[in-house]
Amino acid sequence: MRLLVTGVAGFIGSNLTHALLERGHAVVGVDNLSQGERLNMASFAEHPAYEFHQEDIRDAAAMRRLVTGCDAVVHLAAYKIPRYSDALDTLRTNAHGSENMLEAALTVGAKFVAASTSDVYGKNPNVPFTEDSNLVIGNPDVKRWAYAISKMYEEQTMFAFRDRHQLRVVAMRFFGGYGPNQNLTWWGGPQSVFIDSALDDKELELHGDGSQTRSFTYVSDHVDGITRCVEMPEADDKVFNLGNTREITIRGLAELIWGMVRPGETPKIKLRPYESFGKYEDVMRRVPDITRARTLLGFEPKVDLEDGLRRTIRWQVERRRALGIATPDLPHV
Numbered sequence: 548m549r550l551l552v553t554g555v556a557g558f559i560g561s562n563l564t565h566a567l568l569e570r571g572h573a574v575v576g577v578d579n580l581s582q583g584e585r586l587n588m589a590s591f592a593e594h595p596a597y598e599f600h601q602e603d604i605r606d607a608a609a610m611r612r613l614v615t616g617c618d619a620v621v622h623l624a625a626y627k628i629p630r631y632s633d634a635l636d637t638l639r640t641n642a643h644g645s646e647n648m649l650e651a652a653l654t655v656g657a658k659f660v661a662a663s664t665s666d667v668y669g670k671n672p673n674v675p676f677t678e679d680s681n682l683v684i685g686n687p688d689v690k691r692w693a694y695a696i697s698k699m700y701e702e703q704t705m706f707a708f709r710d711r712h713q714l715r716v717v718a719m720r721f722f723g724g725y726g727p728n729q730n731l732t733w734w735g736g737p738q739s740v741f742i743d744s745a746l747d748d749k750e751l752e753l754h755g756d757g758s759q760t761r762s763f764t765y766v767s768d769h770v771d772g773i774t775r776c777v778e779m780p781e782a783d784d785k786v787f788n789l790g791n792t793r794e795i796t797i798r799g800l801a802e803l804i805w806g807m808v809r810p811g812e813t814p815k816i817k818l819r820p821y822e823s824f825g826k827y828e829d830v831m832r833r834v835p836d837i838t839r840a841r842t843l844l845g846f847e848p849k850v851d852l853e854d855g856l857r858r859t860i861r862w863q864v865e866r867r868r869a870l871g872i873a874t875p876d877l878p879h880v
């Protein structure tokens with residue numbers, strides 16, 4: 548297949564593209580490099596079946612031009628939870644950008660496979676979440692919900708395109724991705740920041756008291772799930788939870804990472820109260836029910852957390868060195 552992948556220089560996009568090219572697909576990659584890195588594309592930048600275009604997904608004419616001849620669009624470009632800025636980039640990129648990509652896909656009848664997020668389940672306390680569970684948003688004056696709302700809008704727009712235009716669509720709700728090419732700042736998730744802090748022998752900062760839980764998914768498992776959504780007609784017109792079902796508290800994750808990076812040393816942990824973020828609400832539990840992806844697609848997460856973290860820590864050591872950041876040797880990892 549010839550595939551248009553947006554967000555190709557990002558964490559999931561770069562891992563996915565590497566795998567798609569290995570599977571014999573041709574990839575047209577799009578990224579505006581606002582968050583992604585050229586370094587993430589190094590392993591496939593020169594592949595004969597790959598081309599890269601530094602473009603913005605909100606540029607309708609450019610997207611229409613690039614989608615020509617594509618069988619499917621894998622839409623991953625997005626902005627995440629606005630923790631330290633206002634929410635406009637998140638809302639505009641995810642809502643307008645996704646609608647733009649749908650319009651482009653429609654011009655050639657390309658299957659549209661897009662990233663949603665576990666964050667859409669919001670404050671629903673009833674874990675594990677099935678795809679039919681309620682999406683429960685909290686106080687509308689709290690800007691963190693902009694991310695979930697923008698992804699809900701994206702999902703609803705996809706299904707409206709399906710209903711009106713019979714476009715084939717698949718929405719993928721990812722749960723906590725981690726692994727090589729993850730962003731080294733908070734944008735990449737808590738595990739990324741915890742690894743950096745442990746390497747630097749600094750305190751690991753937990754939001755609230757660290758009792759909130761997440762389910763962390765190694766990137767090769769997400770890539771496998773996305774590939775199934777792209778290649779299998781059984782995925783068409785559905786929403787899928789894609790994630791690892793093991794639940795762990797953020798404190799548990801911090802202690803696990805500290806113990807792997809600095810075995811035998813007492814973890815340095817600092818609590819950051821939610822109030823310090825201004826008006827903020829967290830999601831207290833997040834666990835996927837993956838029965839639908841298991842049954843229809845044969846999806847099964849394979850990499851357990853300890854193994855995945857070991858690989859990620861090794862990668863993070865190498866990436867920091869490539870960026871000239873002083874990093875200790877970790878012969879035990």
Ligand SMILES: NC(=O)c1ccc[n+]([C@@H]2O[C@H](COP(=O)([O-])OP(=O)(O)OC[C@H]3O[C@@H](n4cnc5c(N)ncnc54)[C@H](O)[C@@H]3O)[C@@H](O)[C@H]2O)c1
Pocket residue numbers: 553554555556557558559560577578579580581582583584602603604605622623624625626627640644662663664665720721722723724725730736
């Ligand atoms: N990583 C996770 O754990 C996770 C969890 C849930 C959902 N998701 C979703 O999966 C997708 C990929 O996530 P990721 O972790 O790889 O994120 P990422 O930030 O690493 O990658 C996103 C890429 O999109 C690019 N981008 C942003 N705005 C753009 C624009 N206007 N035009 C072109 N490119 C643009 C960025 O430069 C970046 O390279 C996103 O849609 C995200 O919301 C990820």
